[in-house]
Amino acid sequence: MSLYNIDPSLTSSWRALESHAAEMSSFDLKSDFIQNPSRAKAFSLEWDGMFLDYSKNLINEKTKSLLLGLLDEVKLKEAIEAQFSGEIINRTEGRAVLHTALRTDSKDEILVDGQNILPEIEGVKAKIKSFTDGVISGQTAGFTGKAFTDVVNIGIGGSDLGPSMVVDALGFYRNHLRVHFISNVDGDHVFQTLKDLNPETTLFVVVSKTFTTQETLTNATTSRQWFLKSAPKEAVSKHFVAVSTNIEKVTSFGIEENNIFPMNDWVGGRFSLWSAVGLSIALAVGYDHFQSLLEGAGAMDKHFRTTPFDSNMPAILACLSTWYINFHDVQTEGVIPYSQYLNQFATYLQQAVMESNGKYIDRNGKEVTYRTSSVVWGEPGTNAQHAFFQLLHQGTTLIPCDFIGFKESLYQNQEHQDKLIANFFAQTEALMVGKTKEQVLGHKAGIADAQDSTVPFKVFQGNRPTNTLLIDRLSPRSLGQLIALYEHKIFVQGVIWNIYSYDQFGVELGKQLATSILSDFENPESSVHDASTLQLMKFYKD
Numbered sequence: 001m002s003l004y005n006i007d008p009s010l011t012s013s014w015r016a017l018e019s020h021a022a023e024m025s026s027f028d029l030k031s032d033f034i035q036n037p038s039r040a041k042a043f044s045l046e047w048d049g050m051f052l053d054y055s056k057n058l059i060n061e062k063t064k065s066l067l068l069g070l071l072d073e074v075k076l077k078e079a080i081e082a083q084f085s086g087e088i089i090n091r092t093e094g095r096a097v098l099h100t101a102l103r104t105d106s107k108d109e110i111l112v113d114g115q116n117i118l119p120e121i122e123g124v125k126a127k128i129k130s131f132t133d134g135v136i137s138g139q140t141a142g143f144t145g146k147a148f149t150d151v152v153n154i155g156i157g158g159s160d161l162g163p164s165m166v167v168d169a170l171g172f173y174r175n176h177l178r179v180h181f182i183s184n185v186d187g188d189h190v191f192q193t194l195k196d197l198n199p200e201t202t203l204f205v206v207v208s209k210t211f212t213t214q215e216t217l218t219n220a221t222t223s224r225q226w227f228l229k230s231a232p233k234e235a236v237s238k239h240f241v242a243v244s245t246n247i248e249k250v251t252s253f254g255i256e257e258n259n260i261f262p263m264n265d266w267v268g269g270r271f272s273l274w275s276a277v278g279l280s281i282a283l284a285v286g287y288d289h290f291q292s293l294l295e296g297a298g299a300m301d302k303h304f305r306t307t308p309f310d311s312n313m314p315a316i317l318a319c320l321s322t323w324y325i326n327f328h329d330v331q332t333e334g335v336i337p338y339s340q341y342l343n344q345f346a347t348y349l350q351q352a353v354m355e356s357n358g359k360y361i362d363r364n365g366k367e368v369t370y371r372t373s374s375v376v377w378g379e380p381g382t383n384a385q386h387a388f389f390q391l392l393h394q395g396t397t398l399i400p401c402d403f404i405g406f407k408e409s410l411y412q413n414q415e416h417q418d419k420l421i422a423n424f425f426a427q428t429e430a431l432m433v434g435k436t437k438e439q440v441l442g443h444k445a446g447i448a449d450a451q452d453s454t455v456p457f458k459v460f461q462g463n464r465p466t467n468t469l470l471i472d473r474l475s476p477r478s479l480g481q482l483i484a485l486y487e488h489k490i491f492v493q494g495v496i497w498n499i500y501s502y503d504q505f506g507v508e509l510g511k512q513l514a515t516s517i518l519s520d521f522e523n524p525e526s527s528v529h530d531a532s533t534l535q536l537m538k539f540y541k542d
């Protein structure tokens with residue numbers, strides 16, 4: 001069990017996939033569905049309330065078997081075990097990667113530095129439960145004895161995107177607490193949010209794994225100043241709590257040790273919503289729903305760890321995405337949820353995917369010779385249909401998309417639901433079948449119509465691939481499954497590409513330069529920057 005260091009492009013599966021991609025260049029999905037009546041079934045998977053139809057992809061049985069062969073050659077099975085058992089697979093940061101430990105129901109020990117981490121996880125969960133129960137019931141109140149009405153999560157990146165996406169996605173399950181998210185160092189973000197809040201009834205949750213992040217510390221300081229305009233200093237302890245690994249920095253910021261919800265360095269920021277970083281989620285929906293979210297993710301973890309790859313959802317999704325990125329030169333992939341609740345899902349995935357796998361150096365420290373992460377983007381359907389779908393249907397770029405929907409609507413309005421799902425299915429069908437010149441002309445007769453100059457504009461090439469993920473119902477549990485599905489897909493692709501998915505050195509340079517520019521604003525001429533940046537600094541300050 002280990003994370004191996006295997007250049008995928010040197011494997012026999014990779015070479016076979018290259019020649020297979022050439023063979024498949026004239027593959028026509030529509031015809032294959034006609035020739036192969038079992039195609040839809042053969043390329044579908046059902047597991048625990050989730051149905052994945054991946055038959056509308058540019059693949060055949062040979063593609064699948066070559067991709068599965070690649071997973072074996074890069075030793076995915078061993079990599080999964082290395083991750084779940086707490087090996088230091090984040091080698092560039094010298095850390096284990098154990099967000100899965102936060103949602104396990106197994107009592108088997110998971111050791112980090114020789115210590116079983118499960119008791120500590122249970123301890124933090126108990127603290128989250130008692131705190132959230134108190135705030136929701138009103139027993140834990142503000143400095144004037146009034147119950148809290150508003151919660152402000154201050155964090156950025158993984159300390160914001162995960163909780164914010166989940167709180168939004170679980171809107172149906174929310175209680176009376178209004179939860180706000182402040183992330184951007186743009187002062188307008190914090191002041192716009194604080195404008196309508198009452199300090200007596202507002203709870204601040206400052207979330208920062210490192211507690212060194214400029215944006216978060218600035219927003220937390222500004223929020224505390226705002227609070228202290230109407231409250232005595234002693235009241236801070238009732239209104240400010242923190243989530244962090246850095247106890248020292250939090251206490252020197254002025255938050256009491258008792259008000260700290262600890263997290264550990266074996267949880268990566270973008271995988272941390274399952275830890276105390278999820279405090280705002282537990283406040284918004286109550287602890288039991290937070291626990292269900294963890295259970296859903298835990299169920300997906302088991303599926304991923306124990307299911308053979310030919311019917312393993314994260315492995316299959318990772319294979320398909322790799323097929324397009326590495327063998328069809330695809331650069332971007334869409335994620336289109338047919339649920340307004342998943343409005344922030346693509347934004348959340350952007351950090352999870354691109355901060356993890358947007359790397360050009362492999363585990364040998366050498367430049368990769370193949371493409372790694374795609375650009376991920378998306379918006380909920382049906383809105384997206386009226387925005388960028390034109391390009392999906394008739395653009396010049398191949399953009400594989402994941403379509404995600406729920407069989408049941410939460411408010412049970414069947415008319416809306418049928419229309420929503422009809423649109424969902426129609427889009428994947430249209431992308432696949434397209435519309436030929438003959439079909440465009442179909443309803444017309446005569447030579448004059450055949451010469452209609454608008455015909456080419458109305459032809460759809462089709463053959464554009466999609467995955468369809470149909471889930472029974474949006475619940476905390478199924479959302480947990482869905483998020484974990486994508487987390488594992490990211491991991492599998494990192495293993496295939498032989499990169500370190502759990503570091504993020506690429507965000508550091510910009511942070512350093514921002515610090516230097518900030519201190520150089522006063523004396524741009526004596527500072528060392530390129531001519532364009534100097535000109536901008538001068539223009540800004542003049």
Ligand code: F6P
Nearest residue numbers: 157158159208209210213269507
């Ligand atoms: O800038 C990137 C990053 O380090 C992310 O990986 C992380 O989620 C975010 O900043 C916030 O970091 P922290 O939780 O330490 O404030």
